[in-house]
Amino acid sequence: MKLPDFEAWAVFASVVEHRSFSGAADALGVSKATVSKAISRLEQRLGTTLFHRTSRRLTLTDSGRGLAERAQGILAQGQEAEEAALDAASAPAGLVRVAAPLTFGSKRVAPLMAEFMAAHPGIRIDLHLSDAFIDIVGEGIDVAVRIAELPDSSLRARRIAPVTGYIVGSTAYFEKHGRPRHPADLAHHACFAYTNSAHPDAWRFRKAGGEEAVVRIEGPLRTNNGDAMLAALRAGLGIAVLPDFIVRDDLAAGTLEAVLEDWSMGSSALHLVTPPGTLRPARVEALMEFLAVRLKENCSEYLSPA
CATH class of the missing domain: 3.40.190.10 (Periplasmic binding protein-like II)
Structure with missing residues (x-):
């Protein structure tokens, strides 16, 4: 039985890490041709293509994506073995x-x-x-x-x-449109959607006593970044759900206020x-x-x- 081509596996892991043959070559201190040959050698041995190569982009194939974790494990184990063998006083690098x-x-x-x-x-x-x-x-x-x-x-x-997450809006918004007393009330409010969540248009609530509610929301703003909601919130254009580290200063200053504080939207x-x-x-x-x-x-x- 032939030994695994550990060098090629390590080169593959480095290409995945640096997302390019040239980046891996620089990191490993070898030529780009050496990297290319190692990847070709590994692909031939495995009988599969690891990367889609174009003049502008390098992406993993499905096979490459499935093997990337194993390759990185091989590289990490080798690095750990070498680092463990070095003088304990030497600094990580x-x-x-x-x-x-x-x-x-x-x-x-x-x-x-x-x-x-x-x-x-x-x-x-x-x-x-x-x-x-x-x-x-x-x-x-x-x-x-x-x-x-x-x-x-x-x-x-x-x-x-x-x-901690808060359901927030400006005082001006709530004075004009009313403060929701139950999550179901949000269906009649302008609510901003955070599009990186699993269900941006469905807000799920739970109360300490066990009551649950799911509300379909609509509003004038959808974005993939919480900070991007702040200007519209301060302008009184709607309601949003945001974490404490984004709204803490506004809550302290009174530019925004929290509602439905006896309801939770799940653990984060x-x-x-x-x-x-x-x-x-x-x-x-x-x-x-x-x-x-x-x-x-x-x-x-x-x-x-x-």
């Missing part, structure tokens, strides 16, 4: 790719990245900010910051703290999510531990009690 929601990422995660890099000069950060759902395995993400009720999956998730929490597998390179582990501590410390004013 290399690239860590991080994904976070746009608003929370720019306000709370980006400043922490600066602090982390200052303390770990050997580690480089590739920070991706977006409210869109990201396939962290397919995109080669090492750590994702997610604020959601996470579905069951093979991904590893570390819960940091619950996040801040998580750190990583690809499957038990092994992580030291640089990723270092960032995970840093974020777990600093997010809880620095963001306590935005988070519910754990």
Whole structure:
């Protein structure tokens, strides 16, 4: 039996991580031709195409997407073995790719990245900010910051703290249109839809006593970013559901007010999510531990009690 082509698997994982042959070549310190030959060698051995290649774009095939997680596991195990063999005093180094929601990422995660890099000069950060759902395995993400009720999956998730959401509008809006007393009242209000949620046009509520309600909402604004709703909310154009870290200042200033506070829209929490597998390179582990501590410390004013 022939031994697995570990080099080709590692090259494949690097191409997935850097999303290009040239990026992988630079990271590995080899030529682009060497990377291309390794991928071709692996494809021939596996009998399948791993990438769709065009002059402008490189994307994983279905087969490549299914194998990316295994390749990254092979690379991570090799990296961990090498790092474990190095002097324990040596500092972790290399690239860590991080994904976070746009608003929370720019306000709370980006400043922490600066602090982390200052303390770990050997580690480089590739920070991706977006409210869109990201396939962290397919995109080669090492750590994702997610604020959601996470579905069951093979991904590893570390819960940091619950996040409170509020149903908010301006005082002027409520004085003109009335304050909803029951979720069913929202069907007669202008409600803004957050399009990155699973059901943007159906708001689900639950009361402490067990009563539940589902409301179909309509309104003048649909957007994939919570911050984008603030101007329209302040102008009295409607109602929205937003997390505390977006509306906290407006609630404190009185420009917005919360309604239906005795109803819940489900549990949501801040998580750190990583690809499957038990092994992580030291640089990723270092960032995970840093974020777990600093997010809880620095963001306590935005988070519910754990």
